[in-house]
Amino acid sequence: MCLMCCSSKAIEVLDTSYLHVNYEAKLKMNKEKKHINRNVVLEIGKDVSVCYDSKFRQFIALDDSLKMVRASVGEWIRTMENNGTLGRTVSFAVYKHLPAMNELTYTDEIFRYLYYYEQELPAIDWQMQNADSVVCGYSCSKAVGEWRGRRWTVWYSMDIPIDDGPWKLQGLPGLILHAEDAQGDFFFTCVGIEEKRSPIILWGDHMRKCTPEWFQREITEFWKDQSGYVSFRNGMPKPDYSNTDFRPQSFTPCLMENYE
Template structure:
């Protein structure tokens, strides 16, 4: 059997397996939605500050389950959980804002049901926000242009989405129509993607099989405020641009805590532009 044939067979076997049905751990801070069969790691470069043209680097993770997939910024849940579990605010009377956060949501495809998507934003002491909508569809233009990414021959495709123009490279020998963030719908897994301005760039770091271990796809247990995407974006934009006013208006800070913010707010360059 050829290498491509083996990869296709492995995907078929993994995705025909029984879904993750173990009981939820009531003591866990996470809710289990599915179990990952594959984990795709992307190097992520993003321009948080468009004035100073400051590029930041990190890693995002795409967890692919039978029913649900999740894309998130690596380590986000752990840092958020640490924040929520603080026993006291007394040791830190000043609230400092994550000034170079990439403003990218945790995206769950297939949750709460097939063909639906949930995007969650965990905004520290403000709380959790989420919106639910149909899985977004991109109108891709396919190209005959090819290149090799991570040992896979990929083809190029382009589309306009979320106020940006994207170029993506997908591997037809990996038959999954997923990719980083909300990008997907191509006849193969997206291994690289970038917007035309070069402000958001995803490059493949690794594709890992989770067939020999249980890798749960989780969502942090917390009270989320469910609202429209437009309203979620409006809240987040205000938090960056007018943090002191925003936090004070919501009344979420403990008594005596003051907010340390620069004049004029923080750089705000979300991957998905506001409508």
């Protein structure tokens, strides 16, 4: 696992949102664990949109402020615990139309190391279905599409003619208000939409640039052996697992997309 080149990306304002879409997300991050519930927000601006877990955004803001005052490890832990941001597990953010139109920037973390990569927006071959429903009070149509090893079913509303949706999903003539994959690992359901103007910010300082394939391999290695991974990243010898009582549990990540 070789480290990719580093790049310092200070917090910067990219656009101004005019719409905030709140999704109730049910995510299974590892095959061996249960689903976790999160509030995922999609901020839509004139040129750029961003989708992120609101709890992790709070974590990043707190972490930045604690770094500025050079808080001790104990102070850092207490502050995170008091704000309910210590046990975060969903750290992705997806910026659509960044760095250019029809491209996206994906940011994520692995054990407090922040990474980002850039790629083209998914070209999902959506198949329109003869079905309708109502999500969050909006009339919706159904579409099904496959993308990198997952089959997604979505409900989108042409009452909101915006080509966007949760995570990397997009490419339809209306905003995606519900999405789920065929394996039942990931669900996003809109629970509220509000007109709201606020700066769309690129969060994360000193992020390391990588590729999607590299990040997938790295996150897989992390979940296989978290203690060994942390030791490796800090230049320490791999832990001695001769005593199996102390061997960490190995997990298999439920990757939203498969690059292999």
